[in-house]
Amino acid sequence: MAAQSLDMQDVAMNGTRANPNSAFRRLLAVIRELLGNPSSGFGLVVITILVLTAIVAPLIAPYDPNVIDLGNTLKPPSAEQWFGTDELGRDIMSRIIYGTRISLTIITIVSVIVGPIGLLVGTTAGYFGGWYDTIMMRITDIFLSFPSLILSLAFVAALGAGLENAIIAIGLTTWPPIARLARAETLTFRGADYISASRMQGASSLRIIIKSIMPMCLPSVLVRITLSMATVILTAAGLGFLGLGAQPPLPEWGAMIATGRRYMLDNWWLVAFPGGAILLVSLAFNLLGDGLRDALDPKQR
């Protein structure tokens, strides 16, 4: 009997809960708003193309990115090889296409690490206040006081060169601004009546932070992460350029520029195309971030 009534309760809850649908509709509305604005529309389109390229890279890349063809080195852009070949005869266009996978991996892993850490540090510091807040914010200050590229350089130097370590280093330098933002947002909500109400209903601090405060911080944190993706791409390219990020055979854009640097004066296509790709993608993330801020932030409406 009890089990049956529980079942009925489940059915009743699922039957009346139309949330997934409405969330989907809200997502569509946000996408429509992003496309309505030329600059954020451009950002969204470029990033969609980036993601699709990364997924279908083997299908659309005309050549193998790692096959060396010494009889065909430093060829300028032509009908067969649109972006030309590099000093080892590898097709630059194929390398850029495969490079999207590396960039996307870095971006995804960094945001998966950075978002939760920033949110957790920021919301707890803002909610609890006192000495906990002081300690957390001083740690954040220490991280913020270094330029992010210098700090990631230090981390990579300590951890050793390589893509994984570059990702960890970039993650370590990207969370502080997010923590700051989440704390500032939390401070504006912590005195709200709905927080007092849920405290009076017996909600624990953890419950209040997760259920009431984090959802309020999420939109601005999301915008902030999107905007910092541009910096992440630049830092990753910078580390690659300095030889501390992705290691040689990997077609990472920064590393491609680094090797192309030696031939730059006579063979411009070695650096122009990877450089253009970095420029385009970081610009797209910046524009998308701005557009997202307009679409998600209720305060600007």
Next chain:
Amino acid sequence: MTAIDVRNLSIDLGYGLAKKRILGDVCFSVEAGESFGLVGESGSGKSTILRCIARLLNVWEGDIRLEGRSVNDMPFVEYCRTVQMVFQDPYGSLHPRQSIRTALQEPLRIHRMDRQVERMERALIDVGLDPAFLSRYPHELSGGQRQRVAIARALILEPRILLLDEPTSALDVSVQAEVLNLLADLRAKRNLTYLFVSHDLAVIDHMCERLAVMQHGRVVEVMSRDVLATGQAQDPYARELIQASLEYDHAV
């Protein structure tokens, strides 16, 4: 039985010379089933008293007893099921990103209560809203509807004492009357004890049997409702307040 007993409640902020008394030796008690009003001008400490009883402020001295037990000694779970509060601003007291369902279900989940769907629907019906409101969000409701939801949320844990912090001052006059009548009905049905803060003597006259007049963080006089009609208060400030309110009513 005494539902709320406040003895020598004081709050001092600051140290040394900068020390400032926010509340001074506030004493009053409210019988079970009674509706007790707190009136006074802005900044006289009405809401502060409420926040002390609600345990949202913890820096006070003195003694607050609910049903004979000190609030600080009560287990928190039990405390939550004894007292709940309705806030002044219906636009700020509901979480903007939580549906009414979530808002009502949270307390039930926290206290692991049974028959949650039934309780939520019942709570909405009791405050005069359709159960279909469960899937709505606060921004889809009017001020009066929000305040009804806030009342439903406060009552869903079946408390015996309700703290009301100017529950109608943010509402339109016609909606005010509806919400006040709803509160009066609920009290009669459930035998609730109200501690009602307001600066509107007409509202207090309508809702409360007894009231305390406050000025500068002190209770200057505790009187019964009848005094409001005659204006025969002992304290000069209380008399002035009642007189001013009567004149205002005539002018309107």
